[in-house]
Amino acid sequence: MNLRIIVLAKQVPDTRNVGKDAMNADGTINRAALPAIFNPEDLNALEQALRLKEQYPGTTVKVLTMGPPRAAEIVREGMFRGTDGGYLLTDRAFAGADTLATSYALSTAIRKMGEYDIIIGGRQAIDGDTAQVGPQVAEKLGLTQITYAEEILKVEDGRITVKRHIDGGVETVEGPLPIVITVNGSAAPCRPRNAKLLMTHKNAVITEWSVADIDGDVAQCGLSGSPTKVKAIQNIVFKAKESKAMGDTDAEIENLIVELVENHTIS
Amino acid sequence: MNNLFVYLELQEDSRVAEVSLELLTKGRSLATQLGCRLEAVAAGCNLEGIAAQVMPYGVDVLHLFDAEGLYPYTSLPHTSVLVNLFKEEQPQIALMGATVIGRDLGPRVSSALHSGLTADCTALEIGEHDDKKAGKHYEGLLYQIRPAFGGNIVATIVNPENRPQMATVREGVMKKELFDANHQGEIVRHDVAKYVPDTDYVVKVIERHVERAKHNLKGAPIVVAGGYGVGSRENFQLLFDLAKELHGEVGASRAAVDAGFADHDRQIGQTGVTVRPKLYIACGISGQIQHIAGMQESSMIISINSDPNAPINTIADYVITGRVEDVVPKMIKYYKKNSK
Structure with a gap:
């Protein structure tokens, strides 16, 4: 069985390790201070795709990403782990896209890429945490979806069986191909780069597509294609309290405990 | 028309999820402020008990979609329910929980209606907005307020032109409060087949394990x-x-x-x-x-x-x-x- 798999992946600023210099004095984000990384859950998705490629020889795995020119690294990172290349959507007209404009661009590019069986990506990106792009791409392509996937169990007779996370538990569901799947961070971690593949592909030239290359409608891309507008951005300021500073001696801890017991905060 | 809708998430035994009751509370106060009605939508199986659970939260109209195949939740049938209902009713605002279900359903509905959706809001307010470039003034917009960029900033998002203005909110963010224990709203029972084509029932749930939470972190004193x-x-x-x-x-x-x-x-x-x-x-x-x-x-x-x-x-x-x-x-x- 030759599956045709497209992995949706994003290059993101590493918001998990935000230092003090991450914010400019005017409250905007200092992107230069944040390293650009492969979105973590997209790596979980890539691993599921590569496992299918091993399981079903003849399968092709291509990465599709959107971003500035340096995001071509994402496609190369995929190749270092065993994919068959991919595409970078890059054009000033894509900039400022909300999730709907992003899913318009991705779904238009996917149509351009040709036939496919499985479109798979991380559940969400760490710079937005919205989890919206996967389902919106599915809707735009007229496909069903399985979100919050933990593991692809099998592909058989044009149907795929997936174990997925639900609130308070897990379920196993089965759906028809072609399909969109989004993968949870709790799924199997991605394999490391392969040294041989790294040497082979480190200078790989990645195909870049503009809005025109995918026959896209500029009005539906980027800021102009985004129904949501950012009205205001604020730094978060928490109300500081007057705090009582203490050391860790037995006497101080006992005094605090006695105080909390007496005023019924505890007990 | 142009009312505020809340999608009711259903758990086992047609129990309405806490997050939905919290959203009804928030929705009630926003609807009152906007002078519109609060409407709720439930899609599932055996929904006779829903009204008694949600009416005390001030629901003016409850839409019931009761059919085999609507429980447990799968993406396409529930999307069709909301998309086709919203095409008829033209809500101005639609709210749902930022749960696994809400985050599966909301984006699909927003894509089908080309209406903006803001995930994981921590506050919802009503306010005005000026689009200086277009020279347009808007009143009564939903301010969708959420932390962004890993929680380092707070963004206020608006959807000036597209409807419904959609937002998801996590459980526990809004506070649940009874509106009136004796409140009675209208109940509309819909013919599911008119909203959901048979071809939507393509994903089969083979196996399901749901455990009651092992702990009550949210409610712990x-x-x-x-x-x-x-x-x-x-x-x-x-x-x-x-x-x-x-x-x-x-x-x-x-x-x-x-x-x-x-x-x-x-x-x-x-x-x-x-x-x-x-x-x-x-x-x-x-x-x-x-x-x-x-x-x-x-x-x-x-x-x-x-x-x-x-x-x-x-x-x-x-x-x-x-x-x-x-x-x-x-x-x-x-x-x-x-x-x-």
Whole structure:
């Protein structure tokens, strides 16, 4: 069985390790201070795709990403782990896209890429945490979806069986191909780069597509294609309290405990 | 027409999820402010008990879609219910829980209707908006307020032109309050086949395990939470010991969860649970904004940290400078001694 798999992946600023210099004095984000990384859950998705490629020889795995020119690294990172290349959507007209404009661009590019069986990506990106792009791409392509996937169990007779996370538990569901799947961070971690593949592909030239290359409608891309507008951005300021500073001696801890017991905060 | 809709998430035995009741409470007050009606939508199987659960929250119209195949939830049939109902009813606002279901359903509905959706809002308000470029003034827009960029900033999002204005909200962020125990709204029972084509029933749920939550972190009056500074999963056991003594629950920061010290379902913060206990004991938590967003409404905060300048100390009532593994056992010891 030759599956045709497209992995949706994003290059993101590493918001998990935000230092003090991450914010400019005017409250905007200092992107230069944040390293650009492969979105973590997209790596979980890539691993599921590569496992299918091993399981079903003849399968092709291509990465599709959107971003500035340096995001071509994402496609190369995929190749270092065993994919068959991919595409970078890059054009000033894509900039400022909300999730709907992003899913318009991705779904238009996917149509351009040709036939496919499985479109798979991380559940969400760490710079937005919205989890919206996967389902919106599915809707735009007229496909069903399985979100919050933990593991692809099998592909058989044009149907795929997936174990997925639900609130308070897990379920196993089965759906028809072609399909969109989004993968949870709790799924199997991605394999490391392969040294041989790294040497082979480190200078790989990645195909870049503009809005025109995918026959896209500029009005539906980027800021102009985004129904949501950012009205205001604020730094978060928490109300500081007057705090009582203490050391860790037995006497101080006992005094605090006695105080909390007496005023019924505890007990 | 142009009312405010809340999607009701249903659990086993057609129980309406807490987050949906919280959204009805918020929706009721927003609808009153806007002078529109509050409408609720339930899609599932055996829905006779829904009205009694939700009417006390001030629902004016309850839409019921009752059919085999609508429970358990699958993406396409529920999308068709909302998309086709919204095409008829033209809501101005639609709210749903930022749960696994809401985050599966909301984006599809918003894509089909080309209406904007904002995920994980922490506040919803009504306000005006000027689009200076287009020279347009808007009134009565929904301000969708959410932390962004890993919780380092707060963004206010508006959808000036597209309807409905859609937002998801996590459980525990809004407060649930009864509107009127005797309130009675209208009930509309829809013919599901008119809204959902047979071809939508393509995903089959083969197996399902749902467990009642192992703990009640959200409702616990005392929370002992640990951060990266706790150092190991073994040291987290000290927090469990203290929580057990105090009849509290154990929570964790995202850093502690990412490091494998605690399970994901104990994560407190913007991308976890929001808690409002009477006592919050923060152990080795530095206090990233995204964590503080989930616990800042605690009545009393004790911070235990070896770094006297940990950011969380600024919002704490008591700051104990010391090591978690020294301080926590002392707290257990002196609680045992003084609580009898």
